[in-house]
Amino acid sequence: MQDWFDLAKKIDSLVLEAAASAGLEDSFTADIRSADPRFGDLQANGALPYAKRNKSNPRQIAQSIVEKLQANQELAEVAELSIAGPGFINFSLKPSFLQKWLTTFSGSEQLGKAAAHLQADETVVVDYSSPNTAKQMHIGHLRSLIIGESICKLLEFCGAKVIRDNHIGDWGTAYGRLFYAYKRFLDEENLQANPLGELERLYKLGSKLAAEDEAVVAESREELVKLQSEDPESMKLWETVNGHSIDGIKQVYELFDIHFDHYLGESFYRNMVEQVYKELEECGLGEKSEGAWVVFHPEHKRFATQPFMYRKSDGASNYATTDLATMLYRAEHFKASSIIIETDFRQKDHFEQLELTTQKWFEKTGRSFPKFSHVFHGTIMGENGKAMASRSGDPVLLKDLIAEAIERAEKLVREKNEEKVAKGQAPLSEEEVAAAAKVIGTGSIRYAELSQNRTSDYVFAWDKLLSFEGNTAPYLLYAATRIKSIFRNFEASELEALAGKASQIETPEELALARKILGFVGVLQQTIETLRPHLLCTYLFELAGAYSSFYNANKVIVSEEAIKARRLMLCQRTLDVLETGLGLLGIPTLERM
Structure with missing residues (x-):
């Protein structure tokens, strides 16, 4: 047990x-x-x-x-x-059982061993973030990025082999207009300084000119045809654009310390679509409807009349085609036992039809169908109740959002520093202030996102997410540093000597805290089953509350060594779980703040 x-x-x-x-x-x-x-x-x-x-x-x-x-x-x-x-x-x-558990499971490594059986022998491909190339990442990309990464960390901790695949949008009609503008209006200096900004400017310019001039539309179409036929000059330009795009995207990811195993975008599957066409037709799933090739699902209330189109009437492929090829590749190449795709709720119908179609296709062709989960999220709202945007009305860029979060966090850290000086405590160094500002700033954005039920909309409010009160990252980070401050008063050898002297936990607050700590792995199981990280956030907030009640009612540093030892053990186990849990949310803890 x-x-x-x-x-x-x-x-x-x-x-x-x-x-x-x-x-x-x-x-x-x-x-x-x-x-x-x-x-x-x-x-x-x-x-x-x-x-x-x-x-x-x-x-x-x-x-x-x-x-x-x-x-x-x-x-x-x-x-x-x-x-x-x-x-x-x-x-x-019984207290004796709680005591035994607390003694056995110490530190993140032991907690990991307790949880490792939950996803043992699973190979899970997680598809998240997936922005389009030649566009800057904005607030609309935040939820998939943060939720997807947390799911990866949770699955890994619980024993799964996780493959992070960023299915970027790097192929299709947008390139015709982008190439038209790139060849005529490129600002080379701006491209080097801000590659995604310059490419987005060019795409918008190409789209504007196409809306005003049919000649531009025709030339853009020619650019697209050359790309789709893999003309060497066009492919070289495409590689240049994608190289700049991925470099720009990675700069944002690095601010959150997020790294992908693969960037297998739509282009990777462009030569695999013929197999999809052939097999769907041969196994009797694909049929022609109004000139296009589709799959109907007569058992489904809506999809019986709303088919899944995987080849357009002009013979071209679409998102459905490449997504079907992607499912096949992940099943056969990665040997995935499970596939998780994280997007916003607007793609719910698409992925439900993708799952139904792939399941029938694999069954008819004798393939094993991996467990499939479409993890979808709601919208981030501004404090005005509308989708969050900048003053210009455009979506807030992620790099600007992160910069503002760190700036606001630094202001809070400096205010706390002044309070330390006023109390005669040692202030943080400039290096500590900078490190704390980054952890609190980025951690607050992550926690504000993950503490919400992912399927709900939520309001992004700076004052709330950076507050040191309530269910926030600063509150939990501060709770961890408070515990760490206790251990700064002890030498490692002294703590080691105390470890074996702990008496049995007995006060109501000690027992309540021990029981809350014991529930950690059960909460991980619930979180993985539902793929809802807010369950872990709620648990960590409740754990911090249980610790606060314990600490306020039970003096830790007492003269009786056996009591002191057991209360220090409770402090350490609380810290173990807080650090491990926050780490699974992508938030490192601090020594001081």
Whole structure:
């Protein structure tokens, strides 16, 4: 019984065995869930629905199960049992079990071992961020980038082999207009200084001119035809544009310390689409409709009449074609057991149809279909209730957003520094101020994003996300530094000597904190199952609250060495989980702030 999740599974199994031994029918389910802390840690609720189905007394059913469970020696060493209300069976973990767990699982490495079985032997391709080339990254790109990276870190920590694939938009009709403008209006100096800015300017200029002049439209079309036919000169220009684009994109990623394994964009799959056409037609899924090739899904309410078009009437490919080729490549080349794609909610229909089509295609061609998840998110709103934009009305650029976050964070750090000086404490050095500003600034953006339910819209408010109160990155970072300040008063040898002297945890606040720490791996499991990082954020906020209650009620540095040792152990384990959890969100902790 390594953690809350394993413990819940074990108790579920024991309850079912006890129910069978008590003569209950196979229809009985344990229904294990977290309990009201006033009554226990885990609760089995299966007696109530069973009694209702069989018109019997739920409390008597619960009693018959408890009598069998009490005979189980393994369970007796872990938890105490009680019955509440009309048949709720409560399990209160014994302090001795909590103590043993806290002693065993120390540090991120041990916590990782406890969690590694959750995704063991899984190979997961995670497709996120995926911006278009020749365009600057803006606020609309933030959610996919931050959510996707956090999912990768969570899966890796829990034992999966993760492949980060940035499926960039680097092919298609936009290049015709871009090339037209590039050849005529390029500002070489601006390209070197701000490659994405210059390429975006050229694309917008080419689009504007095309809207005003049919001759420009014709010349842009010629540029596109040359590219699609892989004319050497066009391909050389395309490589130049993509090189500048990826360099510019990486500069933004580096500000968040995010790195991808692959940049396999749409262009990578352009020569694989013929196989898609051929196989969909041969296996009977593809059919012609109004000149285009499509797949209907008659079993689906909407997609029975709203088909998945994978080849346009003029014979050209589209997003659906390259996405189908991408699914095939990831399954066969990467041997993916699972594929996760993170985008905004507007692409929900597309990826639902992609999943249905690929599943049927693979089944008909004898391939194994990986588990597929489309992880979608809502919109970031400004404080005016509208989609967040700059004063000019354009989307806020990510590099500008990050710069402003660091600038605002530095102001807060300097204010805190002045308070330290006023209290006679050692202030942070200039190097520490700069490091803290970057961690707090970028961490606050990340945490503001991840602490929201990803499918909901949320309001981006500087005062809220940089606050030292509430469920924010600064609050959690400060909680971690407070704990670290305790250990600065000890030598490593002194802490090592104390480690084996801890007495058994006993105060209500100690027990509540220990139970919250124990729940870490269970929360990771819930987060991975739903791919919703806000569940981990909520847990970390609650953990910090449990620690605050413990610290306020229990003096840590006391004369009794056994009590001091156990309270230091609780401080250390809290810090272990806070640092590990924040790390999975992409937020490093600080020594001082």
